Amino acid sequence: MRFRTAALIVAGLALLFTPAPTAEAQGRPQPSGTFDCQRVLADYFDSLPVNVLDQETIDMVTLLREEEKLARDVYLSLTALYSIQVFPNIARSEQQHMDLVAKILERYELPDPAAGNGIGVFTDPWVQDMFDQLMAIGETSLINALIVGATIEDVDILHLQHILDHSDFDDVNVIVQNMIAGSRNHMRSFFGALEQRGVIYEAQYIEQTLLDFIVSTPMETAVIYDENGDVLAECGRPR
Secondary structure: OOOOOHHHHHHHHHHHOOOOOOOOOOOOOOOOOOOOHHHHHHHHHHHOOOOOOOHHHHHHHHHHHHHHHHHHHHHHHHHOOOOOOHHHHHHHHHHHHHHHHHHHHHHOOOOOOOOOOOOOOOOOHHHHHHHHHHHHHHOOOHHHHHHHHHHHHHHHHHHHHHHHHHOOOHHHHHHHHHHHHHHHHHHHHHHHHHHHOOOOOOOOOOOHHHHHHHHOOOOOOOEEEOOOOOEEEEOOOOO
16 A cells, blocks of 8 residues: 655645653563664564565555655755754654665565665655655745654654554564654654744644654653564663
8 A cells, every 4th residue: 555645745734834661561671781772673673584575565665765765855955954953863863764674675675766866866756746845845944844844754653553554574563663663752853843933733644642642751762662562672771
């Protein structure tokens, strides 16, 4: 199933001018010392069995690779326009998300639609159009740029949840569970930046109750989730 929401995003933008449980609480062993979260996730991903993906999952993962590139490229482009740390910080996180999706493509020897494409260049015409339209809006003001960021994360959470609802593959799901946690953090950052400027972002794609829950709960940091969304390990913190 392919999402075609570029027109909805632009229309929506035009209208706008409990902490995670610990590893011990989950009954899982908690590593001691300081650990690299990405390495913990990569090692766990590598330990999961290789599957035979159905075409729907292949299509979703392939599109996801370019969607994450879109987010990274928008934030990198907005970094050049506005002196606010949220854009470069989240661009770095989106690069990590791109790398995670690449691990799935590599595992299943799937073509990489982002290969060889520079910033703002996409293989999928829909993603290309979406990037162009979002940048046209984001270039008009800092507030609109932050709304663009919140909207990208709004859509991203919706799409990632769709994958979780339709995928039966643990290796795909563990990647997506950790990406959606990252997207929740990104939403918290954009929502907070807008709130500081007197603008309250309202959900356009996910349920408003979900957005309210996300922005009222703490950042999910130094934690890795398993394929079911349970805490696999806490990492990045000395014990």
